[in-house]
Amino acid sequence: MFGGLNAAGSGLAADQVWMRLVGTNLANANDATMAGARPYRALEPVMQASFGQSGLANGVAVTRVVASAAPPGMVYAPGVRGANAQGYVAGSNVNLSVQMVDLLAAGRAYQANAAAFQAAKAEDQAAVQI
Numbered sequence: 001m002f003g004g005l006n007a008a009g010s011g012l013a014a015d016q017v018w019m020r021l022v023g024t025n026l027a028n029a030n031d032a033t034m035a036g037a038r039p040y041r042a043l044e045p046v047m048q049a050s051f052g053q054s055g056l057a058n059g060v061a062v063t064r065v066v067a068s069a070a071p072p073g074m075v076y077a078p079g080v081r082g083a084n085a086q087g088y089v090a091g092s093n094v095n096l097s098v099q100m101v102d103l104l105a106a107g108r109a110y111q112a113n114a115a116a117f118q119a120a121k122a123e124d125q126a127a128v129q130i
Contacts, residue, residue, distance in 0.1 A: 003058055004120030010050065010059030011113035017062045018045050018106040022099050029094040032075065033082065040092035041067035042099070068093055 021043045028040040045062045052058040070093040078087030 003052075004123065005117060007057075007059045008113045008117035008120055010061060012110060012117065014045070014047050014060045014062050015106050015110040015113060019103065019110070021045055021065065022103045022106060025094045025099050026096070028092055029096055029099070031092045032089045033091070037082075039072040039090045040094070041072075042070070042092070042094045044068055070095070
């Protein structure tokens with residue numbers, strides 16, 4: 001009876017994690033590092049369908065968060081403490097355009113799951129009244 005609510009609710013929770021990770025990435029987008037230190041790497045959620053006892057998918061879960069494998073952004077800043085021998089400072093690998101698109105997609109997914117939750121709630125209420 002609550003399958004639709006569970007599926008939409010798990011989607012809401014996963015979308016919330018996704019949006020939180022985008023916020024973290026945007027907050028660290030302009031971080032620079034010292035020579036030899038590891039620069040900030042964008043975080044990405046890994047989502048997977050969750051299955052009930054019947055074997056049917058009944059939602060989604062964020063199974064883990066991984067760091068992006070993209071190379072760090074290199075900024076030419078000779079004379080700056082932390083620059084390498086060629087004068088470059090390693091920065092984060094956060095691509096602002098990609099993060100903004102991800103934020104829009106996560107927001108739309110959240111809206112869709114909220115609408116599905118409301119529809120499932122109305123359906124369950126109607127079933128109880130029968």
